[in-house]
Structure formats: C-alpha cells, structure tokens
Amino acid sequence: MDNAGQLIVSRLEAVRAGIVRAARDVGRDPADITLVAVTKTFDRDAIARAIAAGQRVFGENRVQEAKAKWPGLRATHPDRALELHLIGPLQSNKVLDAIDLFDVIETIDRPKIAAAVAGAILKTGRRPRLYVQVNTGAEPQKAGVLPEAADDFLVACRGTHGLAISGLMCIPPADQQMSPHFALLAKIAARHGLGELSMGMSADYELAIQLGATHVRIGSAIFGARP
Numbered sequence: 001m002d003n004a005g006q007l008i009v010s011r012l013e014a015v016r017a018g019i020v021r022a023a024r025d026v027g028r029d030p031a032d033i034t035l036v037a038v039t040k041t042f043d044r045d046a047i048a049r050a051i052a053a054g055q056r057v058f059g060e061n062r063v064q065e066a067k068a069k070w071p072g073l074r075a076t077h078p079d080r081a082l083e084l085h086l087i088g089p090l091q092s093n094k095v096l097d098a099i100d101l102f103d104v105i106e107t108i109d110r111p112k113i114a115a116a117v118a119g120a121i122l123k124t125g126r127r128p129r130l131y132v133q134v135n136t137g138a139e140p141q142k143a144g145v146l147p148e149a150a151d152d153f154l155v156a157c158r159g160t161h162g163l164a165i166s167g168l169m170c171i172p173p174a175d176q177q178m179s180p181h182f183a184l185l186a187k188i189a190a191r192h193g194l195g196e197l198s199m200g201m202s203a204d205y206e207l208a209i210q211l212g213a214t215h216v217r218i219g220s221a222i223f224g225a226r227p
C-alpha cells in the first residue's frame with residue numbers, strides 16, 4: 001500500500017476508535033453508530049483507498065460532483081455494498097439524478113423538494129432512505145426546515161407527500177456550542193419516532209454520539225484538509 005493509502009487507513013482507525021470510545025462512555029453499542037466518510041472535493045483515488053480500508057458508507061454534498069465520481073467507483077467495486085448519502089442541499093431540477101445516485105438523501109427540507117422526491121420515487125421505483133434536515137440554528141444562509149416548522153413539515157412529508165422519513169440531520173452553527181443543537185435534533189426525532197440521527201462532524205462527533213447520533217459525517221479527520 002502507498003503512503004497516501006496508509007495515512008487513510010490510520011486516520012480511519014483513529015476515527016473508528018473515537019466512535020467506539022464515545023459510544024462506550026455513554027453505554028451505547030458502537031455498532032449502532034455508522035461512520036459516513038465525507039468525500040466532497042476528494043478524488044476517486046482517495047475514495048478507493050478508503051474502500052480498500054474497509055469503509056463502505058460515504059457522503060457527498062453536491063449531486064453533480066457525486067455523478068462524476070460514484071458511478072465509476074461503484075463499477076470498479078461491484079462486490080462491495082457501498083452506501084452513498086447526499087448531505088448537501090437538493091434543488092428540484094437535480095432530484096431525479098439524486099434518486100438515481102444516492103441510497104440516503106439527508107436533506108429533505110421543504111415542500112417543493114418533498115413533492116419532487118415523491119414524484120421521482122414513483123417514476124423510478126427507487127426508494128432511498130430519507131432524512132429531514134433541520135436548521136437548528138435558524139441560520140439564513142443554511143438549508144433545513146426551521147425548528148418551529150419541523151413538526152408540521154414531518155407530518156406533511158408522511159401525510160401529503162407519502163414519504164417514509166427515517167431520520168433527521170443537522171449542521172449546527174460553527175461558532176456556537178453544539179450540544180443544544182444536537183439535543184434539539186434528538187428531541188424532535190423522538191417526538192416523531194424517528195430512529196436515525198445524522199449529526200456530528202470531525203470536530204464534534206464524540207459529543208454528537210453522546211447526545212444520540214446514529215450517523216456521524218466525517219471528512220477532514222479521514223481525508224485531511226480540503227483544498
């Protein structure tokens with residue numbers, strides 16, 4: 001294995017060990033936490049190294065970028081059950097591509113997108129798992145349904161649009177304490193009986209696990225700083 005490959009192996013091992021530690025600290029089973037390796041901006045070689053190191057679940061935040069990288073990666077790893085998550089905002093003109101590419105769409109956040117996803121599911125027969133993104137910090141530049149609108153939106157996803165939502169996702173404000181945001185997301189999920197919670201990144205995944213994350217999205221701690 002080359003140096004770049006070894007570096008990814010050792011960083012992945014460190015993150016996996018951190019997940020185990022954080023889970024055990026609060027009496028959770030580490031197996032209940034999925035590491036989503038975030039590969040935005042990283043090329044196919046870097047991703048192939050992570051696949052060789054045993055990583056199977058990945059996240060991308062742009063549909064176009066994922067479309068350029070992932071069909072090829074899936075084709076060269078036909079024996080691997082790779083799972084790809086969309087973790088960036090979704091535009092309605094990209095919904096069909098997204099349904100085609102992704103196994104999990106974490107960023108359902110408004111009625112127009114919910115309707116478009118419902119239409120694409122009917123049209124294609126593909127059924128990705130779906131999460132609703134909550135803008136827990138109510139940041140104007142950030143995607144996600146506002147916390148006070150989350151309950152109604154979740155009801156509408158299921159009722160009006162017939163979507164099976166299985167979890168929630170959030171990206172808290174970078175300059176604030178994370179714990180109130182993680183706790184808020186967990187509380188909304190509990191109210192709606194949603195089992196999957198995507199929260200926590202390289203800098204704060206241990207805390208997210210302590211507050212109930214089932215999916216942590218980690219990029220730079222595995223692949224290094226992004227250009």
Ligand SMILES: *Cc1c(COP(=O)(O)O)cnc(C)c1O
Nearest residue numbers: 038061087201202217218219220
């Ligand atoms: C880039 C990104 C991450 C990973 O961030 P790191 O700090 O590199 O771990 C996680 N979630 C989302 C939505 C991202 O866009």
